[in-house]
Structure formats: structure tokens, C-alpha cells
Amino acid sequence: MTAGQGTRVVVRPAGAERETLFVALLCLAILLAAGTAVGLRTRAPEAVATQAWQVDARDGLTAAEQGINADLRVAADDIAFALEGGGVPTPEELAEDALPPFARDATTAGRGGHAWSLVPAADGFAAWLGRSAAPDAAGSLLLRIATEDRAVSVWLDRSADAAVPGLSDEALIAAGWKEVVSSYDASVTRGHAHDR
Numbered sequence: 235m236t237a238g239q240g241t242r243v244v245v246r247p248a249g250a251e252r253e254t255l256f257v258a259l260l261c262l263a264i265l266l267a268a269g270t271a272v273g274l275r276t277r278a279p280e281a282v283a284t285q286a287w288q289v290d291a292r293d294g295l296t297a298a299e300q301g302i303n304a305d306l307r308v309a310a311d312d313i314a315f316a317l318e319g320g321g322v323p324t325p326e327e328l329a330e331d332a333l334p335p336f337a338r339d340a341t342t343a344g345r346g347g348h349a350w351s352l353v354p355a356a357d358g359f360a361a362w363l364g365r366s367a368a369p370d371a372a373g374s375l376l377l378r379i380a381t382e383d384r385a386v387s388v389w390l391d392r393s394a395d396a397a398v399p400g401l402s403d404e405a406l407i408a409a410g411w412k413e414v415v416s417s418y419d420a421s422v423t424r425g426h427a428h429d430r
Contacts, residue, residue, distance in 0.1 A: 289390055289412040298345040298372035302364070303388050303414050305334040306377045310386040313362075314379055322360050325350035335364065346372030358382060359401040369394050376411065388414040 284290050291303055312333060316323045328336035329350075335342070336350050348364035353376070355361075361378045373392035378401055379385070389411040399405050403413070 284415060284417060287407045287412055288415045291414050291416045295390070295414065296372055299375070299390065299414075301341070301345055302335045302348070302372060302375055306375065306388050307386065309333050309336070310377060310379060313360075313377075314384040314386070317360060317379065317381065317384065322352065322355065324352050325362060328362075336362075344371070348372070348375065353398050353401065355381070356400055357402040357405070361398070361401050363396075363398055365396060375414075376406070390414055 284294075289295065291300065295303060309328065312331070313323060313328070325336050329338065331337075335345070335348065342348070346364075346369070347367035349367065350362055350364045353361035353363050358381050359378050360381055361376055364375045364377075366372050366374045369392055373390045374396035376389040376391075376398060378387045378389060389406055390413075391409070391411045393410060396411075397409055398411075399409050406413075
């Protein structure tokens, strides 16, 4: 080299091809591992079969029955509290407390016009019977609360002459009552009414 002449250095641009390839392969490996883990751990939800003496609250009740069922389940908390105090509230007392569905309001007639009565305690249960004045809109409903553990169940009878021969499951089933149960399937949010 002579003085005054510069050295020419060729600098090649940094190649991002290799780094990009490694990052893409790493992302692909992570996605495959995550997909495999999710696929292996996912199980189909177990569907609980409704028994012949049960009716699903989601798709086996009319709209009026669904409303009354919801009201009864909410009212059961207040009633259970009263039972702990040793008293069994009458439908009249529950209506005075404006507790649906015992309180008569604008929706009562449209939801079957139920007449509520206290069923004599038997078989370790306290119960309240709502006889329907319009069984085609809503059947008769029975709220049953166990006196020992406060377990709540709601029963439905769509016949015009609903009778309560006893409060045990066996007595109610033999008389044609159906227990209202809630069995939820994650794949279905709302079904059609069956076997009404």
C-alpha cells in the first residue's frame, strides 16, 4: 500500500436469516408442545342423565315454571333461616314478607295463579305446596326442605289434581311428582322443552 491509499474493508450486513429461522422454529416447537398438552388434558364434559322421575330446570319447564322454580330456590334461603329459629313460616307469613312466589303480584296470574299452603311436616321435611289454577301455564310446585341438613328440593306435578301423600322421594315419585334438577352441559346453553 502506498501512502494516501486507504484500506477498503467490506462489511457485509448482519444476516438475520439464521436468527429468524431459529426464532420461528422455537415458536413452532412451543405451539406444538402447548397444543399437545391441551389435547391430552381436555376431556369431554360428562353429561348427567336425568332420571325418569326428574325434569331438567333448563329445558323441561315452561317459562312460568322456570320463574317460580327460581323464586322458590331464592326463598329457600330465607325459609331455612326461619327453620333454624325453630319456626315453620306459613305461606301467609312469607307473603307478608313480600317473598316471591308466595306474595301475590302482577305476575301471579300469568304464572299459574298458585295457591300456597303449608304441608304438614313428615319424613324429616318441611314443605310448601303451590297448587296451580292453570296447569297448562305452570304445574303445581312443591318446595321441600330437609329439617336436619336444610337440603332444598323442588318438585313438579302437572296434573290437575296434584296430591302430596308423603314427603319422601318414594312417596312423591309414586304420586307422579317429578324432582326439578339442574344438569348443565357446557355444549348447550338452551334447549327445547321435551316431554311436557
